Amino acid sequence: MESTDDGPPDALRRSPTWLMGQAGIHAQRLLNERMAEAGAHRWHYSVLSALADCGPLSQASLGRHCRLDRSDIAAVVGELEGGGHLVREPDPLDRRRNVVTITAEGDRRLRRLGALAVEAQEDLLAPLDAGERARLIATVERLVEHQAARQGSGWA
Amino acid sequence: MESTDDGPPDALRRSPTWLMGQAGIHAQRLLNERMAEAGAHRWHYSVLSALADCGPLSQASLGRHCRLDRSDIAAVVGELEGGGHLVREPDPLDRRRNVVTITAEGDRRLRRLGALAVEAQEDLLAPLDAGERARLIATVERLVEHQAARQGSGWA
DNA sequence: CATATCTCAGAGAGACTGAAATAG
């Protein structure tokens, strides 16, 4: 082992874009690891969350809510449908669309995944006290909203 | 266009892991977009930063500093060598290793990429004032350090 | 013999594109 030297150089440790990128990688890894304990993926959690919060949605709208590609939404919805966590039926008002609706079993699934997400969040935020967590989340939420608005156009 | 409904559901907007993941995606995208203006990639910026901060390093050590895989380091170092931004020579003290050293041209390159990184960081942090930026960076730095320590073992 | 480094080929996961079918 030749490594007592590790650790990122100051230029990176002080670079907000690099730091946020690293933090994002860890966040997604921790979330996926927890979801995997239930045989799921963070995508499934996103889709079920959106359905529970917003009620029945088309797949295209689901993709916009979760910031997932139409193509990947089709796959995730197919898997959740196979597990009985949602139903997918043609929209009588606009027959191009599928109306996707969460089921009672999907609600149970969401509660399970939500509990795992809380564990992931505990791992991620472990070094912070309650006030620091609240400030961090509020700040990052503003960053994400700002970027989402800046993209706005240019999305699938 | 059927979308005035967009925007992430509350369960995701309040999920720290989801938020940090999204912020990380934006951070990496913004950084890569800026680097692309100079025909570079964030990897090149990381490697040159590590060399400038730490002095000559082996490729393995470079990988640990930048959190890049040995395999990708080989490619990036090869590209930077091709551009004359660094030299790669066998280490006389341990002939398994390549000693990688930044050149004067590499220093100029790093200054150029550093300026672009500042622009990316300005885009990312645009909604925040100076105090918020400092608090965010200090907090995220603690998260990243904590995760790096937790991984510690288990790294390439 | 066990471990570390470098290199390359390729696998794997993830995000996205293009085109067709269907419908407004």
Place this chain on the structure above:
DNA sequence: CCTATTTCAGTCACTCTGAGATAT
């Protein structure tokens, strides 16, 4: 005619693994 939705096949960029050669 043009745009939106769903679906599928396939591409692309990124990360990581495995194996071999070399050296400690």
